[in-house]
Amino acid sequence: MIPLFHDFTDETVLVFGGGAVGARKARRFAAEATVVVVSPEFGDAESADREFGDAELIRAAPAPDEIPEWIARFDPALVVAATNDEAVNAAVEAAARDAGLLVNRTDRAGERDVGSVVVPATVDDDPVMVAISTGGRSPALSKHLRERIEAELEGAGAMAELTGDLRAEMKAEGVPPAERREAIRAVVAASPVWKALRTGESNARKEAQRVIRNRGESP
Ligand SMILES: C[C@@]1(CC(=O)O)c2cc3[nH]c(cc4nc(cc5[nH]c(cc(n2)[C@H]1CCC(=O)O)[C@@](C)(CC(=O)O)[C@@H]5CCC(=O)O)C(CC(=O)O)=C4CCC(=O)O)c(CCC(=O)O)c3CC(=O)O
Numbered sequence: 001m002i003p004l005f006h007d008f009t010d011e012t013v014l015v016f017g018g019g020a021v022g023a024r025k026a027r028r029f030a031a032e033a034t035v036v037v038v039s040p041e042f043g044d045a046e047s048a049d050r051e052f053g054d055a056e057l058i059r060a061a062p063a064p065d066e067i068p069e070w071i072a073r074f075d076p077a078l079v080v081a082a083t084n085d086e087a088v089n090a091a092v093e094a095a096a097r098d099a100g101l102l103v104n105r106t107d108r109a110g111e112r113d114v115g116s117v118v119v120p121a122t123v124d125d126d127p128v129m130v131a132i133s134t135g136g137r138s139p140a141l142s143k144h145l146r147e148r149i150e151a152e153l154e155g156a157g158a159m160a161e162l163t164g165d166l167r168a169e170m171k172a173e174g175v176p177p178a179e180r181r182e183a184i185r186a187v188v189a190a191s192p193v194w195k196a197l198r199t200g201e202s203n204a205r206k207e208a209q210r211v212i213r214n215r216g217e218s219p
């Protein structure tokens with residue numbers, strides 16, 4: 001498996017199964033894609049909207065041989081098999097593969113077909129994103145590592161914004177690439193800049209400029 005980041009803007013994700021797992025996947029994809037969930041039940045109706053993000057919920061229980069029609073109707077980029085019926089999940093996987101679509105089979109850890117994708121545990125400190133997988137072996141470990149890495153990454157999104165701005169400015173000023181690279185590498189490694197981003201006690205941009213100015217000087 002090779003990890004990739006996929007932009008689902010303007011795409012549809014079709015989820016079969018409205019239990020806890022279907023809801024979690026729907027919420028995740030609804031942050032970006034148009035999500036449709038097909039299921040005979042959606043848990044507690046009052047909290048359904050919250051649980052499924054803003055996904056469209058369709059009450060139906062397609063039989064395995066009806067799955068291809070549902071897929072053709074919504075033309076999704078990704079299909080999620082999250083029912084508690086193994087025959088339905090298998091039909092979803094086969095129909096998605098036949099249609100050349102990505103498929104996430106939630107009831108399988110291994111023996112994946114071509115085009116099969118795994119949903120990783122994700123730390124998102126925009127624009128920084130870290131995805132963790134255990135190759136399907138231990139999802140609970142993915143979750144645990146995600147919680148640990150969340151703390152480690154504090155300030156990373158702001159660091160990406162700051163160094164993104166600095167490198168654009170240096171580019172515009174015509175600073176040669178080798179010098180730019182050295183300067184940016186020094187800033188991302190500098191504890192005073194991280195501290196400023198995390199605590200707000202000092203101005204991170206000024207700290208970064210100080211690091212760039214003092215580069216190469218002995219401490
Ligand atoms: C293969 C994969 C397919 C996929 O869904 O893409 C898959 C499959 C299965 N999960 C199962 C169980 C659990 N899954 C979780 C949690 C998460 N599962 C997620 C992903 C994945 N789960 C993919 C592999 C990811 C990887 O490579 O590590 C996460 C990371 C992302 C997400 O789903 O959003 C999300 C954490 C999100 C977060 O918090 O960050 C917990 C923990 C909990 O609930 O507290 C448990 C209970 C503990 C346990 O069993 O380990 C079972 C057994 C079902 C059964 O026994 O019936 C199967 C099927 C099987 O193993 O056969």
Ligand SMILES: NC(=O)C1=CN([C@@H]2O[C@H](COP(=O)(O)OP(=O)(O)OC[C@H]3O[C@@H](n4cnc5c(N)ncnc54)[C@H](O)[C@@H]3O)[C@@H](O)[C@H]2O)C=CC1
Pocket residue numbers: 016017018019020021022038039040041042043060061062063082083084085088105106107108139
């Ligand atoms: N990938 C993951 O992270 C995890 C995966 N699982 C697996 O995912 C499956 C689903 O887990 P839960 O959501 O907890 O189960 P659940 O039993 O709460 O939900 C399954 C849903 O599928 C619906 N369903 C049944 N037949 C259907 C059909 N023909 N078409 C559409 N929907 C249909 C049911 O009405 C129910 O709403 C489990 O069977 C388990 O193997 C379980 C835990 C975590």
